[in-house]
Amino acid sequence: MPTAPAQNTPRDCTIADALEVVGDRWSLLVVRELFYAQRRFTEIARNTGAPRDILTTRLRKLVEHGVVAREQYSDRPPRYEYRLTEMGRALSPVLLTLKRWGHEHVRKSEDPVRFDHTCGHEFVAEVHCTACGDALGPGQLNLEPER
Numbered sequence: 001m002p003t004a005p006a007q008n009t010p011r012d013c014t015i016a017d018a019l020e021v022v023g024d025r026w027s028l029l030v031v032r033e034l035f036y037a038q039r040r041f042t043e044i045a046r047n048t049g050a051p052r053d054i055l056t057t058r059l060r061k062l063v064e065h066g067v068v069a070r071e072q073y074s075d076r077p078p079r080y081e082y083r084l085t086e087m088g089r090a091l092s093p094v095l096l097t098l099k100r101w102g103h104e105h106v107r108k109s110e111d112p113v114r115f116d117h118t119c120g121h122e123f124v125a126e127v128h129c130t131a132c133g134d135a136l137g138p139g140q141l142n143l144e145p146e147r
Contacts (some may be wrong), residue, residue, distance in 0.1 A: 012146075021065045022091065026050045026058045028098075031084065031091050034068065036113075039081035067091070096125035 009136050010016065022028055029048040038044055059082060062068040069087040070080050084091075096115075103111045115123040125137040134140070 033083045
């Protein structure tokens with residue numbers, strides 16, 4: 001008798017797809033450092049604390065996925081620096097909302113890094129609806145049925 005297909009397959013999800021590219025501590029910290037204008041391997045290694053072999057692997061993966069560009073700046077010896085691509089720069093809202101969450105729910109003390117907006121005030125990331133402009137609050141989202 002044939003068996004029914006397994007019902008415990010993972011949900012098809014763009015969050016899962018994104019996590020395949022940047023879903024580990026070291027990858028997001030690399031993106032953070034590039035966002036903070038650190039371009040060289042030694043700077044990124046120092047500021048993330050990542051072991052060199054892991055950092056090399058993460059940088060290679062981020063380059064392969066188009067999040068980061070690798071550019072040679074010295075011939076002898078060959079040396080490279082890294083820059084966020086447009087795709088990588090598009091992660092800035094993710095980092096900034098994660099930073100806010102970490103400050104409010106994990107660290108709960110003085111934030112060591114502060115950003116000021118061009119308006120002159122401290123920048124605090126906030127998720128809002130692009131249609132009406134309202135900030136996202138509890139109970140304001142409705143999950144649409146899967147298609």
